[in-house]
Amino acid sequence: MESCKRVEQMLSGYLDGELTQGDRQRVEVHIDACPSCKRVYDDLSELQDQVGQLKLDRMSPSEWSSIMSNVPIKGSRSIGWILLIAGSVIISIYGMWEFATDDTVPALVKTSLFSIYLGLAFLLVSVGWQRLVERKTDKYKDIEI
Ligand SMILES: [Zn+2]
Numbered sequence: 001m002e003s004c005k006r007v008e009q010m011l012s013g014y015l016d017g018e019l020t021q022g023d024r025q026r027v028e029v030h031i032d033a034c035p036s037c038k039r040v041y042d043d044l045s046e047l048q049d050q051v052g053q054l055k056l057d058r059m060s061p062s063e064w065s066s067i068m069s070n071v072p073i074k075g076s077r078s079i080g081w082i083l084l085i086a087g088s089v090i091i092s093i094y095g096m097w098e099f100a101t102d103d104t105v106p107a108l109v110k111t112s113l114f115s116i117y118l119g120l121a122f123l124l125v126s127v128g129w130q131r132l133v134e135r136k137t138d139k140y141k142d143i144e145i
Contacts, residue, residue, distance in 0.1 A: 002026050002027075002029075002030045004030075004034060004036065004037055007026075007027055007030045007031070007034070007037050008037065008040055010023055010026075010027050011027065011037075011040060011041055011044055012044060014027045014041075015041075015044055015045055015048055081128070081131070085124065085128060088120075088124060089121075089124075092117050092120065092121060095113075095117065096113070096114060096117050099113050099114075100114075
């Protein structure tokens with residue numbers, strides 16, 4: 001009888017159909033008699049099935065179209081929000097920097113503008129936060145037009 005170690009080494013070749021007739025029979029005889037190698041064989045063959053099912057060319061056209069219609073829309077909506085928020089933040093920081101370094105602008109104006117920018121930043125954050133919360137709680141978010 002073959003040793004378990006040797007049979008385990010031959011199992012993947014057995015599943016791929018790469019063994020000689022003699023080796024195939026040796027593996028089959030051993031698996032029939034040895035529960036632990038049978039279990040390894042079952043695990044390996046199940047794994048091979050799952051890998052096979054993951055292959056993209058096995059996906060049906062309807063599966064493809066459902067993925068293509070769902071992912072980009074949600075993705076582009078998120079990207080739109082990220083760009084909007086990032087742009088607002090950058091222009092705010094730029095505006096604040098321009099005013100803070102301009103000596104001709106009175107300190108009172110600088111302070112007021114800083115306060116306005118800070119207020120806008122807080123509003124932006126709260127709106128963004130509200131949207132996040134709504135996304136999590138609203139189950140019918142995809143129906144909105
Ligand atoms: Zn064995």
